[in-house]
Amino acid sequence: MIDRLLRRPTRPRGPRLLFATDIHGSERCFRKFLNAASLYKVDYLIMGGDITGKMLVPILRRADGSFECKYGGVEYEDLSESAVADLIKRIRGFGHYTVTVDADELARMQIKEHQDRVFHEVVHKSIEDWVALAEERLRGTGIRCFMAPGNDDFLSIDSAITSSSYVEFAENRLLQLDETHEMITTGYSNPTPWDTERELPEEELRKRIDEMAKPVKNFQNLVAVLHAPPYGSGLDNAPKLSASLELTLNAGGVEMAPVGSTAVREFIETAQPLLGLHGHVHEGRGTTMIGRTLCLNPGSSYTEGILSAALIELGDGCVLSHQFVSG
Amino acid sequence: MADMGVNQGTAAQAKTAPFVRKATGLVRELPLLDMVTYNAAVASPIGTALALSLFFAFAAFPGANLVVALIVAFIGVVITIFVFALLSSAMPRIGGDYAFISRIINPPLALASNFCYLAGALLAVAWIAVIGVKLVLAPALAIVGTLNNDSNWINASNTVAQNGWAFVIGSVIVIATGAVAVAGTKLAGRVMSIFYLISLGGAVVTLAILAFTSHDTFVSHLNAFSQPFTHTADTYGATIAAGKKAGLVYPDQTGYSFGNTIGAIFITYGITVSSYAGCYLAGEMKGAGKRSRQLASMLIGGLGQGFLLVLSVIVFLNTMGLDFFAAASNGYYGVAVAPYSNFFVGVVAGNTALAIVLAVAFACAIPIWIYVNAAIVYRGPFAWAFDGLLPRALTIVNPRTHTPVVAITIVTVLCVAACAWAAFSVSFLTLFSYLVLLGFFTIIVVSIAAIVMPWRAPDIYRGSPAEWRVMGLQVLPVVGVLSVIWNVAMVVLAIVFHTNVGLPDLVHPIGVLAGIAIAGVVFYYVARAVQQSRNVDVSLAFKAIPPE
Numbered sequence: 001m002i003d004r005l006l007r008r009p010t011r012p013r014g015p016r017l018l019f020a021t022d023i024h025g026s027e028r029c030f031r032k033f034l035n036a037a038s039l040y041k042v043d044y045l046i047m048g049g050d051i052t053g054k055m056l057v058p059i060l061r062r063a064d065g066s067f068e069c070k071y072g073g074v075e076y077e078d079l080s081e082s083a084v085a086d087l088i089k090r091i092r093g094f095g096h097y098t099v100t101v102d103a104d105e106l107a108r109m110q111i112k113e114h115q116d117r118v119f120h121e122v123v124h125k126s127i128e129d130w131v132a133l134a135e136e137r138l139r140g141t142g143i144r145c146f147m148a149p150g151n152d153d154f155l156s157i158d159s160a161i162t163s164s165s166y167v168e169f170a171e172n173r174l175l176q177l178d179e180t181h182e183m184i185t186t187g188y189s190n191p192t193p194w195d196t197e198r199e200l201p202e203e204e205l206r207k208r209i210d211e212m213a214k215p216v217k218n219f220q221n222l223v224a225v226l227h228a229p230p231y232g233s234g235l236d237n238a239p240k241l242s243a244s245l246e247l248t249l250n251a252g253g254v255e256m257a258p259v260g261s262t263a264v265r266e267f268i269e270t271a272q273p274l275l276g277l278h279g280h281v282h283e284g285r286g287t288t289m290i291g292r293t294l295c296l297n298p299g300s301s302y303t304e305g306i307l308s309a310a311l312i313e314l315g316d317g318c319v320l321s322h323q324f325v326s327g
Numbered sequence: 328m329a330d331m332g333v334n335q336g337t338a339a340q341a342k343t344a345p346f347v348r349k350a351t352g353l354v355r356e357l358p359l360l361d362m363v364t365y366n367a368a369v370a371s372p373i374g375t376a377l378a379l380s381l382f383f384a385f386a387a388f389p390g391a392n393l394v395v396a397l398i399v400a401f402i403g404v405v406i407t408i409f410v411f412a413l414l415s416s417a418m419p420r421i422g423g424d425y426a427f428i429s430r431i432i433n434p435p436l437a438l439a440s441n442f443c444y445l446a447g448a449l450l451a452v453a454w455i456a457v458i459g460v461k462l463v464l465a466p467a468l469a470i471v472g473t474l475n476n477d478s479n480w481i482n483a484s485n486t487v488a489q490n491g492w493a494f495v496i497g498s499v500i501v502i503a504t505g506a507v508a509v510a511g512t513k514l515a516g517r518v519m520s521i522f523y524l525i526s527l528g529g530a531v532v533t534l535a536i537l538a539f540t541s542h543d544t545f546v547s548h549l550n551a552f553s554q555p556f557t558h559t560a561d562t563y564g565a566t567i568a569a570g571k572k573a574g575l576v577y578p579d580q581t582g583y584s585f586g587n588t589i590g591a592i593f594i595t596y597g598i599t600v601s602s603y604a605g606c607y608l609a610g611e612m613k614g615a616g617k618r619s620r621q622l623a624s625m626l627i628g629g630l631g632q633g634f635l636l637v638l639s640v641i642v643f644l645n646t647m648g649l650d651f652f653a654a655a656s657n658g659y660y661g662v663a664v665a666p667y668s669n670f671f672v673g674v675v676a677g678n679t680a681l682a683i684v685l686a687v688a689f690a691c692a693i694p695i696w697i698y699v700n701a702a703i704v705y706r707g708p709f710a711w712a713f714d715g716l717l718p719r720a721l722t723i724v725n726p727r728t729h730t731p732v733v734a735i736t737i738v739t740v741l742c743v744a745a746c747a748w749a750a751f752s753v754s755f756l757t758l759f760s761y762l763v764l765l766g767f768f769t770i771i772v773v774s775i776a777a778i779v780m781p782w783r784a785p786d787i788y789r790g791s792p793a794e795w796r797v798m799g800l801q802v803l804p805v806v807g808v809l810s811v812i813w814n815v816a817m818v819v820l821a822i823v824f825h826t827n828v829g830l831p832d833l834v835h836p837i838g839v840l841a842g843i844a845i846a847g848v849v850f851y852y853v854a855r856a857v858q859q860s861r862n863v864d865v866s867l868a869f870k871a872i873p874p875e
Binding site: 055070325 | 874
């Protein structure tokens with residue numbers, strides 16, 4: 001009854017996009033990302049970077065045909081084929097990768113260079129699989145799917161996305177969404193304590209964004225997918241770390257500090273796009289206005305297998321509605 | 328983050344150890360001690376808990392065996408902590424019960440529960456602020472005045488203990504705490520950490536001095552100190568005799584009261600259970616997604632404080648004697664001063680400076696206790712706003728201090744209003760019972776969510792740290808059932824002993840509880856309708872997305 005009393009006449013719907021980011025290899029989150037398209041009836045799916053995982057779990061195939069592995073502090077031994085398949089599914093659900101090896105290969109993997117090579121191969125293959133899954137699920141639906149790598153993603157994964165005939169590689173490109181809206185994207189971030197794959201000093205990051213945005217026709221209808229959130233926006237509050245990368249806690253909780261990009265902030269302040277879509281800082285879930293620009297970070301709950309995303313309806317020169325969804 | 332703190336494997340270590348690459352967020356895990364300290368601070372500062380549990384329990388349940396009541400309460404504390412720790416490790420996010428119930432059962436019930444919890448936390452702030460003045464500041468002034476034989480301090484004590492002053496000073500403490508919170512979480516955290524250490528240090532010194540004082544020494548020091556005020560050589564004996572004459576029942580003469588010991592569990596449980604409250608800030612805690620860390624930090628934080636409390640009670644009563652303390656707690660000590668541990672330590676040590684230091688340490692617990700409870704209320708609107716149930720304006724964060732100024736201001740104003748109610752309208756015990764009852768509703772609904780989680784939210788449950796089996800039995804639903812039984816039993820205790828716990832009738836508390844819960848449900852439907860009119864369907868925020 002309350003619904004009926006307060007409901008106003010429904011207006012025509014604008015183009016709707018779903019933005020998710022920082023799923024860090026979680027198979028479960030990626031599948032949810034694809035399934036969310038029909039659930040929320042969106043026109044565009046945008047994956048905003050940091051799509052690959054951080055851990056590779058070797059599973060040892062013993063001479064007797066059983067398997068063993070160590071994961072999450074638990075030592076698994078004498079696993080059967082079916083048990084190991086279940087475990088792999090679980091590990092992939094949390095965003096970690098597996099590689100099944102024999103004792104000789106496991107010994108070789110203790111060498112850093114070899115370990116890195118295997119890690120790259122496994123990650124590349126997983127992105128190829130995801131792209132294939134996206135093609136299978138979305139082709140023919142009319143939904144456009146954009147993917148961009150983030151600062152944590154190996155440079156080598158780009159080819160796994162660019163080779164797709166359906167999924168659009170968004171990094172460092174100006175893309176036309178519809179007649180009205182354009183989109184620029186970069187997964188590069190300002191420097192982090194971890195010295196990750198795609199980092200740039202603030203001046204170079206600003207230059208990269210400016211170059212990409214040069215041909216923009218109308219900034220009032222520009223969607224800027226910039227992985228690093230604007231500095232000091234509240235979307236960039238992360239736990240403060242000591243020099244030894246330890247968290248600092250006091251009676252008020254974990255100490256937080258802004259870690260966003262000044263280049264992104266300056267770009268938003270001067271160009272004033274319609275929408276800023278950000279990620280990078282998992283704890284920074286929230287929205288803020290910088291001038292006329294709605295900036296938004298859906299955060300990330302990938303470790304729980306939960307997809308955190310933002311559902312946004314675009315208008316001409318305005319954002320008609322936005323909300324966070326998770327599931 | 329599930330993968331934090333795992334080091335790169337080497338051949339010398341277990342060969343199948345996972346390999347971790349260089350990536351953002353790979354930080355060293357928060358030391359367990361830090362998480363324990365935090366949860367302990369959220370629960371209740373030990374010094375204050377010691378005084379309150381004894382004071383209220385003796386007043387409400389004469390003849391109760393407090394040590395037994397505390398130990399039995401631990402059973403409930405452990406069960407409740409298991410429920411919250413497991414749910415929190417599966418869903419480490421801000422919002423606590425709201426996050427759990429909205430995702431596992433449904434959003435309106437989550438709002439009903441969360442409204443009750445936040446109302447309880449808000450009342451807790453007011454309760455702590457007012458008792459902070461009446462039972463900490465006023466007695467502290469009296470103690471100093473009495474030990475110095477200075478009437479000015481005693482007059483000041485009598486003045487601040489009046490309702491009007493209690494409201495004004497309590498409100499000033501609440502506003503000051505709000506101002507520190509607005510100034511930045513970093514500053515607030517540092518201030519609260521300093522206060523916590525001082526408070527803990529005071530409690531440890533108090534306990535140590537009393538533990539190393541024999542009963543005879545205590546009696547002789549007390550009699551010598553009290554004689555100028557009571558004009559009798561045996562104040563100790565006179566205090567016990569006065570209580571007996573007034574009808575006070577002494578357990579060592581008549582045996583402990585079984586009924587009142589059972590009744591006292593309501594209070595001992597209410598005081599020690601809150602260490603689960605760390606889950607309300609789990610979204611900000613690294614390592615919060617690990618079952619072992621959640622369990623360890625909550626259990627050590629809660630039970631550690633609880634065991635310290637039991638030890639304190641034993642030491643306290645062994646040194647002072649149960650009869651004397653029971654009589655003194657009920658107002659039969661002939662010196663006009665609150666019978667708190669810091670006073671008796673001052674008497675034993677014959678040292679005014681030490682008494683002042685301990686009084687200050689005791690008082691330092693008040694702002695921490697206010698802050699951690701208020702911090703839970705500040706975060707409530709954020710969890711709602713993320714789901715589209717509140718206007719964004721309420722969650723605006725100051726760009727300089729990065730704090731939610733509007734939310735903190737509104738909560739502070741509500742806390743000041745609650746302080747007025749606490750100071751003028753109800754007794755401490757009534758207020759305490761109200762806030763504990765509000766908490767019970769939340770705990771019971773969360774426990775039901777724990778029972779049904781494997782079936783209602785299998786996607787979140789499966790593979791999560793909450794999916795824990797012991798001998799093939801799923802732990803979460805089992806502890807959920809036990810928690811419902813335990814907490815319903817606590818509500819039954821509150822009903823049976825309602826006059827003891829300061830509830831003259833049951834209609835009012837049930838009405839208040841139902842009113843707040845219904846307000847939460849109405850809030851959800853109004854928010855949903857308002858958003859619907861803007862073409863935003865808030866129910867989407869709670870929908871599970873199929874993973875396959």
